[in-house]
Each structure stands twice: as C-alpha cells, then as structure tokens.
Amino acid sequence: MAELLVWPVLIAYGEATVAYAGELRGMQRGGRLGIWGVRIGWIAQTLLLVDQALTADGFPWGTWAGALNLLSWLVVSAYLIWGCRPRYRLLGLAVMPVALALLFLAWLGGGTGIGDADQAGAVLGVHVALVLAGFAAFTVAAAMAGLYLWEDRRLKRRDANVLRLRVPSLDALDRLASRVVLVGLGLLTAGIAVGLARLGSDDVDLTVAVTVLIWGVYAAALLLRLQGLVQGRRLAWLYVLGFGLVGVVLPLTHFAS
Amino acid sequence: MKLALVGISHHSAAVELRERVAVDLDGASGLARSLAEGCETVVLSTCNRTELYLASSTDLDLDARAEHGLLELAGPDSEQLAPVIYRLADESAALHLFRVAAGLDSMVPGEGEILGQVRDAFEAGATGPLLDRLFRMALHAGRRARVETSIGESPASVPSAAAALAQQVFEDLAGRRVVLVGAGRMSELTARNLRSRGAEVTAVANRTRAHGEELAARLGGRAVSLDDVAQELASADVVVASTSAPGFVLRSDELGATLRARRGRPVLFVDLAVPRDVDPSLATFDGCFVYDVDDLEAVVATSLAGRRSEAVRAERIVASEADRFREWQLSLAVVPAITSLRARAEEIRTAELARVDARLQRLPEGERHVVEAVTAQIVNKLLHLPTVRMKEAAVTPDGVVYADVVRHLFGLGEDDET
Numbered sequence: 001m002a003e004l005l006v007w008p009v010l011i012a013y014g015e016a017t018v019a020y021a022g023e024l025r026g027m028q029r030g031g032r033l034g035i036w037g038v039r040i041g042w043i044a045q046t047l048l049l050v051d052q053a054l055t056a057d058g059f060p061w062g063t064w065a066g067a068l069n070l071l072s073w074l075v076v077s078a079y080l081i082w083g084c085r086p087r088y089r090l091l092g093l094a095v096m097p098v099a100l101a102l103l104f105l106a107w108l109g110g111g112t113g114i115g116d117a118d119q120a121g122a123v124l125g126v127h128v129a130l131v132l133a134g135f136a137a138f139t140v141a142a143a144m145a146g147l148y149l150w151e152d153r154r155l156k157r158r159d160a161n162v163l164r165l166r167v168p169s170l171d172a173l174d175r176l177a178s179r180v181v182l183v184g185l186g187l188l189t190a191g192i193a194v195g196l197a198r199l200g201s202d203d204v205d206l207t208v209a210v211t212v213l214i215w216g217v218y219a220a221a222l223l224l225r226l227q228g229l230v231q232g233r234r235l236a237w238l239y240v241l242g243f244g245l246v247g248v249v250l251p252l253t254h255f256a257s
Numbered sequence: 258m259k260l261a262l263v264g265i266s267h268h269s270a271a272v273e274l275r276e277r278v279a280v281d282l283d284g285a286s287g288l289a290r291s292l293a294e295g296c297e298t299v300v301l302s303t304c305n306r307t308e309l310y311l312a313s314s315t316d317l318d319l320d321a322r323a324e325h326g327l328l329e330l331a332g333p334d335s336e337q338l339a340p341v342i343y344r345l346a347d348e349s350a351a352l353h354l355f356r357v358a359a360g361l362d363s364m365v366p367g368e369g370e371i372l373g374q375v376r377d378a379f380e381a382g383a384t385g386p387l388l389d390r391l392f393r394m395a396l397h398a399g400r401r402a403r404v405e406t407s408i409g410e411s412p413a414s415v416p417s418a419a420a421a422l423a424q425q426v427f428e429d430l431a432g433r434r435v436v437l438v439g440a441g442r443m444s445e446l447t448a449r450n451l452r453s454r455g456a457e458v459t460a461v462a463n464r465t466r467a468h469g470e471e472l473a474a475r476l477g478g479r480a481v482s483l484d485d486v487a488q489e490l491a492s493a494d495v496v497v498a499s500t501s502a503p504g505f506v507l508r509s510d511e512l513g514a515t516l517r518a519r520r521g522r523p524v525l526f527v528d529l530a531v532p533r534d535v536d537p538s539l540a541t542f543d544g545c546f547v548y549d550v551d552d553l554e555a556v557v558a559t560s561l562a563g564r565r566s567e568a569v570r571a572e573r574i575v576a577s578e579a580d581r582f583r584e585w586q587l588s589l590a591v592v593p594a595i596t597s598l599r600a601r602a603e604e605i606r607t608a609e610l611a612r613v614d615a616r617l618q619r620l621p622e623g624e625r626h627v628v629e630a631v632t633a634q635i636v637n638k639l640l641h642l643p644t645v646r647m648k649e650a651a652v653t654p655d656g657v658v659y660a661d662v663v664r665h666l667f668g669l670g671e672d673d674e675t
Contacts, residue, residue: 155426155546160555163411163421164563169428170523232521232544 005048006103006112012041013076013100020093024165031089031166038076038083038092045073045103048112055114059125065111067128072102074136079143082176087166094143098247123198130191131211135246137184138218142243144177145236152233174232177239178225185218210250217242258387258589261319262350263327263342264301264308267364270341278307278330278338286381292326299382299392300326301357303374305364310354312387320344347586351391352579358399359575360409366564367408367571372399390585398578402571411560416447418556419527420454422548423495426523431455436493438462438486438507439500440472443529447497448476460489464500490515490524497527498534506534509542516542527553588651594660595644597669602636 016037023030049070052060061070079095082088106112151170154162168176192215195208221238224230230238265275280288285300288309292298296313307330309323324342328335345353353362358375360367379392403409412418420430427433433456437444440463448458458478462485463469469480481489483506490496490512500506507526509516516524521543528535528549540547548556610617610632617625643663650659663669 151425155422156540158548158552158555160552160559163418163425163556163560166407167425169424170426171428228522229520232523234521234543 003113005044005051006107009041009045009048010100010103010107012037012044013096013103016041016092017096017100020090020096023090024093031086034092034096035083035089038080038096042073042076042080045076049073052112052114059121059128060114061111061128061132062124063109063111065106065109067111067132068102068109069106069111070129071132071136071139072099072106074133075099075102075139078136078140078180087168090165090167091140091143091147094146095140098139098143123194127191127194127198130187130194132191134184134186134188134191137180137187138214138239138243138246141177141180141184141239144173144180145239145243148173148177148236149233149240152236170232174235177236178222181218181222181239181242185215185222188215188218207250210245214242214245214250217245258312258314258586259317259319260310260312260347260350260387260391260586261323262308262310262345262353263320263323264306265327265338265341265343266306266308266362268362269343270338274338274341275305275307277332278302278327279304280307280330282377282381285378288326288330289382292322293383296322297383297385297388299378299384299388301375301378303371306357306362308357310350310382310388310391312385312391320346348579348583351395351582351586352575354391354395355398355575355579355582356572358395359402359571360399361402361568361571361575365413365561366568367403367406368413369409372396372403375399387586391582394578394582394585398575401578402574405574406567406570408564408567408571411563412557413561413564415443415529415550415553415557416450418553418560419447419497419529419548420450422527422546422553422556423451423456423525424454426525426546427494429455432457433494434459434492435478435495435497436460436462436486436489437472437476437478438483438496438498438534439530440465440468441499441501441529444497444499445472445476447499447527447529451495451497452476456495459493460485462486462489464502487512487515491518493524495525495527496535497529499529500534501530502534503532505536506530507539508536509538512539513542516545519544529553584652587656588648590656591647591651591660594663594669595647598643598663598667599640601667601669602640606632606636 016034019027019030019034019037021030023034061067075095076099079092079099083092083095103112147167148170151167151173155170188211192211217238221230221235221242224238225235265278267275280300280302285302289298289300292309292311295315295317296311296319299310301308301310307327309326311319311323313319324344327342328338331338354375356362358372360369360371363371375392376396379388379396382388382392384392412421423430423433430451433451435448435451435456435458437448437458437460440461452458458473458476460478460481461469461473461476462481462483463472464483466480466482473480486507496507498507516539523544523546526535526539526545526547528547531550533549535547535549537547537549539545610629617628620628647656647659647663650656
C-alpha cells in the first residue's frame with residue numbers, strides 16, 4: 001500500500017511544479033492547477049505516512065531516507081498554510097521542486113516503504129520530528145527569501161510587467177520569512193535540547209556542530225533584523241545561506257560521520 | 258414586459274455634448290420620477306454616459322418618452338444630440354447595462370467607480386419588478402467580473418501605477434511616509450492617490466516656498482526647503498519628485514550617506530519630472546527603487562493590455578448573466594397562465610371542501626386541519642411538474658404555445674370572456 005501511494009504523490013508534486021512554472025510564463029490557470037496538485041499530493045503523502053506509522057514497529061522515519069520523506073511532508077504542509085492564497089501561490093515554484101526532490105531521494109533510499117523501524121524510542125522520535133519541523137520552516141523561509149530576491153530584482157530592473165504577476169509585496173515577504181524563521185528556530189532549539197538530553201560527550205560530531213552552526217546563523221539573522229542592522233535583500237540572503245547549510249552542508253556532514 | 262434604453266456615451270458623443278445631459282444623483286432621481294408614470298425608470302449619469310432605462314408592460318412608446326426626457330435635459334439646440342443618441346431594446350439593452358456595470362463599456366476597461374454609480378442610479382430610480390431584477394442582476398454581473406477576473410486590479414494611470422508600485426514594496430501604505438519634491442500637478446495627484454491608500458504626506462520641498470506651503474496645507478504635511486530633503490529622506494518611504502529643474506535634484510553623491518544609513522530599508526523614488534529629478538544611479542543602493550515617468554507609463558501600458566485580455570473573460574461572465582436575465586424575462590410570459598392555473602385549482606379545492614363542509618364539521622378540529630392540508634398538498638403536487646415544465650418551455654420558442662395549451666385544457670380565462 002505505502003509503496004503504491006508514493007507514485008501519486010510524486011506525480012502530483014511534479015504536476016504542481018510544472019503548473020507553477022506555467023503560471024510564471026503567463027498560463028492563466030497555472031496557479032490553480034498547481035495548488036490542486038499540491039493538495040492532492042499532500043493528502044496522498046499524509047495517507048502514506050499514516051500507513052507507515054500504523055504498520056511500523058517503532059519510529060518509521062529514523063533512517064535518513066525516512067527522515068527525508070517526513071521532511072518533504074512537513075515542507076509541503078508549511079507551504080500550504082500560505083500557498084492557498086493566490087498571491088502566495090508562486091512560492092510553490094520554489095518549494096515544490098525541493099519537496100519533490102526530497103521525496104524522490106527518500107524513495108530511492110527506501111524511506112517511503114515499510115522498512116526496519118528505529119527502536120531507539122520516543123525520545124529519538126521527538127528529536128527527529130522537532131529538528132525536521134525546524135528545517136521545514138527554514139526551507140519555506142528560504143523560498144520566501146528567494147521570492148523576495150526575485151521580486152526585488154524585478155523592481156530594480158523596472159520591469160513593465162512588475163504588477164501583472166500576483167506576488168506578495170517585499171514587506172510581506174520580509175515579515176513572513178522572519179516569522180517562519182522564528183518558529184523554525186524555536187522548533188530547532190527544542191529538537192537540539194531533546195537531542196542533547198540523550199547524547200553523551202563522545203556523540204558530538206560534525207553533524208551536531210553544523211546543526212548548532214545553523215542555529216547560530218538563524219539566531220544571528222533574527223537578532224540583526226530585530227536591531228535594524230540587516231534588512232531587506234541582505235536579510236533574504238542570510239536566510240538563503242542558512243538554507244544552504246541545511247540543504248547542502250548538513251547532508252554532507254551527516255554522511256561523513 | 259418591454260425594456261428600452263436611450264442614451265449617449267463617450268463612444269459617440271464628445272464631452273461638450275455629454276456635459277449637456279449630465280445630471281447629479283438628485284437630478285437623476287427627479288427625472289426618473291417625472292418619467293415614471295405608467296412605467297419603471299432609472300437614469301444613469303456618469304462622466305462617460307447618460308442613459309435612461311424604461312420598462313413597462315403596457316403599450317407605451319418607451320423610446321419616445323425616454324428620448325424626450327434626454328432632449329429636455331439638453332435644453333435649447335437639443336437637436337444636436339439626435340445623431341449621437343443610441344436606442345436599445347430588451348435583450349440588447351440588458352446586455353448593455355451588464356457590460357456597463359462590469360466596466361466593459363468604460364474608457365478604461367474595468368474601472369472601479371462605475372459599479373457604485375450603477376448602484377446609486379438604481380437606488381435613486383423609480384423601479385418596479387423588471388428594472389429591479391435587471392439592475393440587481395447587473396450589479397451581480399459587475400461584481401462577478403471583478404472577483405473572477407483581474408480586470409480591475411491593475412493601475413490605469415501614472416499616479417495609480419506609482420501607488421500600486423508602492424504597495425508592491427510596502428504592502429499596506431497605512432502610516433507610510435511620503436516626501437514630495439516639487440509642488441507640481443502630477444506630484445499632487447500622485448500624493449492624493451497614495452493618501453487614499455493610507456500613506457501620509459510628511460513634507461513638501463519646493464523651490465518656491467509659498468507653493469510648497471500651499472500644497473503642504475492641502476495634503477497635511479509641512480513645507481521644507483530643498484536642502485532639507487536628505488534629512489527627510491532618512492525616514493521617508495516614498496519620494497515623489499516633479500520639479501522643473503534642468504538637472505538632477507536628488508543626486509547619489511549627496512544622498513549616498515543617508516541611503517547607506519537606512520541599511521537596506523526600502524524606499525521608492527517616483528520621478529515624474531522631465532528632465533528627470535532623480536539620479537538613476539540611486540537604484541544601485543540597497544533597497545532603493547527608482548521609477549521615472551517612462552517606466553511608469555510602461556507599467557500602465559502593460560497593465561492596460563492585461564485589462565484588455567481580462568476583458569475577454571469578463572465578457573463571457575457578462576454574457577452568461579445576460580442569458581440568465583433573458584430566461585427570467587421569458588419566463589414572465591407564462592406567469593399569468595401559471596397564476597390562473599393555480600387560482601383555478603385552489604378555487605376547485607375550496608369549492609369541493611365547502612360542498613362537504615357539513616360532514617367535515619362533525620370531525621374533530623385536528624382532523625379537519627389534516628383534510629385541509631392534504632387537499633392543498635395534492636393540488637400543489639399535481640401542479641408542480643406542469644409549473645416547472647412551463648417555466649422551462651418559456652425560454653424556448655414553444656413557450657407561448659405551452660401557456661396557450663394550458664389555458665385551453667383547463668379553460669382558464671373562459672369565465673371572464675363569457
């Protein structure tokens with residue numbers, strides 16, 4: 001059952017990605033088709049996760065592939081909070097390819113089926129879920145920051161089409177991205193705290209160090225914004241940099257250790 | 258029922274002619290009431306058109322009455338109006354009103370004011386069943402066109418484009434600070450547009466201090482000298498420049514330090530002057546967006562093209578609403594037959610009950626009510642399908658035949674004839 005559900009999810013997320021790209025190119029119903037693809041895919045993925053949870057004996061997303069599956073679901077869930085509003089639909093163009101890629105990697109690694117569940121207990125489950133929810137928030141914040149940079153560039157270039165595409169204002173993107181980062185930071189902090197509770201001093205490795213570095217980057221970004229020292233484009237770049245650490249450096253260090 | 262429309266509009270009449278028949282809301286209400294004897298009347302008068310809508314179920318010459326009313330408004334030499342007057346009837350008149358309400362007949366497609374003007378005219382008119390239904394459906398069509406398409410969303414003028422750009426940067430303009438550099442007409446129009454969206458004008462800098470003070474008094478800000486602009490810029494969100502100076506008034510070498518101190522906090526420069534007032538290299542600073550008059554006109558042109566493409570979708574909505582009105586209007590033709598049929602059935606039911614009234618009186622009161630209710634229900638159930646079928650048939654060419662057949666079969670109206 002679980003293995004079969006992954007296909008409609010991949011197809012729906014793929015369709016959403018293509019539809020959002022179509023909207024960017026002026027396709028009238030692109031945004032609407034995109035959001036329906038996301039909704040259908042999200043429902044199918046939710047069923048997939050429920051099936052995994054009911055069938056597995058233990059925490060089913062403890063492996064790296066399983067974690068990617070859960071992360072992609074969290075990313076899409078966070079996107080859906082805003083993505084249903086017409087002005088925020090284009091955010092899907094940044095979010096859905098990431099979610100699709102995460103799920104595809106999860107499928108390749110066997111994280112979408114019923115594999116060996118992790119027996120490490122509830123603490124690990126809570127730790128992984130909190131950290132992944134934090135990373136999902138950072139992913140969506142990075143997508144908002146990306147949209148900010150793109151919109152900023154269009155406004156700078158005095159694009160005559162600048163008002164034709166329905167995109168959130170720079171101010172709205174800046175505010176929302178920071179709020180999402182704040183939520184993500186809270187979740188990551190809780191996840192780290194839970195993780196530290198079960199770590200011994202010998203368990204501190206490169207992955208833990210990079211996770212703390214990610215926490216530091218986002219905390220610094222929020223602090224600088226709060227003090228008015230970094231705003232607008234530079235802040236957006238900081239959020240994208242943080243996502244770079246989450247999306248590129250963390251997996252590398254994870255496999256290295 | 259007949260519907261007639263007589264009017265003049267920007268399509269055929271220049272403003273010199275349109276202004277002669279333009280009336281305010283009180284005038285429109287007065288005219289509607291003066292023409293309303295034996296008919297329903299609504300007078301719609303806007304900058305672009307004056308139109309008289311008349312409806313009646315009698316043989317009144319509605320066209321002549323409406324034309325007379327329109328020519329009376331024009332006063333002496335009203336014959337100049339005759340060649341530019343248009344006349345529409347029934348379905349064409351209804352479709353025209355629906356297009357007007359949706360902004361599809363306006364100079365700028367989808368302009369926002371017309372829907373409110375149609376509503377005001379409707380409320381001020383002397384309406385009856387037909388015009389009431391027509392105007393309600395027209396308002397609904399206008400709202401649908403705006404909600405389901407983006408015909409009314411994009412800006413249609415340079416000042417509104419500047420305000421829309423400010424909203425694209427700042428979202429809500431409430432509390433945003435606007436600095437005016439130069440006290441020209443365009444800069445005032447732009448400032449008013451920004452103010453209507455919640456922004457506040459904090460300073461007006463002008464070479465001639467008196468003009469600056471005058472404009473500042475009108476817009477609610479304070480007058481400052483051109484040398485103080487850098488200082489004002491520190492807290493400004495939007496700067497509107499429109500001086501007649503021969504060179505740049507806002508230069509990057511003078512404003513650089515102020516802009517760097519903003520640390521990327523966005524500021525929008527709207528340069529309405531020719532020659533330009535704002536050094537375009539200001540756009541290289543983080544968070545600075547510089548739009549000159551050519552950029553704004555390009556935004557307006559693109560947005561108007563967008564409105565025109567949305568207008569095609571809006572036309573489809575309007576056409577479907579006009580079809581619904583046509584169906585309703587055609588169904589009116591069978592209403593007298595349906596009413597007579599139901600009246601005849603009710604008459605038979607009450608007569609039959611009266612015939613056995615003496616026996617019914619022997620029943621307990623509760624059971625008498627049951628008999629009353631059951632007989633009424635039987636009549637309703639029997640007549641439900643014929644009623645629905647007649648209404649359905651009304652929108653087809655056979656509609657009148659159906660009504661005639663029903664009259665013939667049930668002998669409706671024969672008592673009146675004998």
